[in-house]
Amino acid sequence: MTMRAIVLTGPGPVENLEPRELPIPEPEPGWVRLRVHAFGLNRSELHLRLGYADNARFPIVPGIEATGVVDAAPGSDLRPGQQVVAMMGGMGRAFDGGYAEYTVVPRAQVIPFRSELPWDVLGAVPETLQTAYGSLTVGLDLRAGQTLLIRGGTSALGYATAALARDLGATVLATTRQRDRLDDLAAHGVAHPLLDDGDVAAQVRRIVPDGVDAALELVGTPALPDTLAATRVHGTVCMAGMLSNEWIVKDFYPIGYLPAGVRLTGYSGNAANLPPEILQRTLDQLAEGTFSLGPVTTYPLDRIRAAHHAIETNAVSGKVVITV
Incomplete structure (x- = not known):
């Protein structure tokens, strides 16, 4: 039995993303095979294709997340047909990831849920929600009544973080480099959209x-000094993204670089950092129409190259989802 998959043959242009027929993978005990219905595209997959990743092998099926149903789970508590998301834990880097009709992942990277939302909506949620939730809780320890600045507000992660922060009771300021997207930020609950x-x-x-x-x-290290300068004494800046494709601070001298008393943290998590109850609550709120993670642009699997190009050129706002 074979499946459709997208194989990245090596770093380079979108043409290096090749549609192929591959054998359907077999899960070992402790691993779960998902029938993938949708998956979100992430900046880290663009970095992988552009050659910025130093922990990947080629050729590989990319994809750090997937949404679908359990197809096989030997020795697991999960049952076939159960709705699940999977993310991180080496997906798309150490082993084949979500750009396929089936993917096999460790049980620890799988979170079950229940929802009647369409798959293109569900596919936008897992990794974006995990990073947004982890950034606000672990990275920033944000509390009700506080103010939050988001640099890169019209990214998928920007919209999601703004929604969670607003739900928490914080006042959100968010930036965009494109004037015509200021209204989008306001429409998604940002109190102070900034150009x-x-x-x-x-x-x-x-x-x-x-x-x-x-x-x-x-945004990344080019914007970091400006962000630090916007933060109060004893306030916290968390770096969790790199839309600029730059993440190294050259010749870092902390005393000269950091404003006095401003704290700098980072966040990068995996499935264990997204509590199942938070995933379920967010999906329920999405279904009720009381919560929004921002705009979603959908492509079919056979248009993966166009989707990657859209992310690389910043042609879309919010999340890009591939339906399988």
């Missing part, structure tokens, strides 16, 4: 004179 002019700190301090309580850096 990124290179001096966001000045704009923030006109709104919050002492600086924000917390800031999520999704």
Whole structure:
């Protein structure tokens, strides 16, 4: 038996993403085979294709997340047909990931859920929600009544974090480099949409004179000094993304780089960092229409190259989902 899959033959252009017929993988005990219905595209997969990843092998089926149903789970508590998401834990780097009709992952990376939402909606949720939730809780320890600045607000992670923060009771400020996306931020609950002019700190301090309580850096190291300057003494900046494809601070001298008293943290998590009850609650809220993770653009599997190109050129706002 074979399946459709997308194989990345090596770093390079979108043409290196090759549609192929591969054998359906067999799960060993402790592993779960998913019948993939949808998966979200992530910036890390773009980094993999562009050659920035140093922990990958080629050729490989990319994809750090997948949404679907259990197809086989030997020796597991999961049953065939059960709805699940899977993410991280080496997917798409150490072993074949979600760009396929079937994928095999460790049980620890699988979270069951129940929902009647369509698969293209469900496919947008897992990794984005995990990172947003982990950034706010582990990275920032955000509390009700605080102010949060999001750099890169019209990314999928930006929209999701804004929604979670607003649900928590925080006031959200968020940036975009494109003026025509300011209204999108406002429509998704951002109290203060800001046009990124290179001096966001000045704009923030006109709104919050002492600086924000917390800031999520999704652009990367080029924007980090400006984000730090927008944050109050004893406030926290968490770096969790790199939309700029730059994540190294050259010649880092902490005393000179960090404003006095401003804390800098980072966040990168996996399935264990997303409690099943948070996933289920978010899906229920999405179904009720009381919660939104932002815009979703959907492509079929055979248009994976177009989807990658859209992410690489920042042609889309929010999450890109592939339906299988």
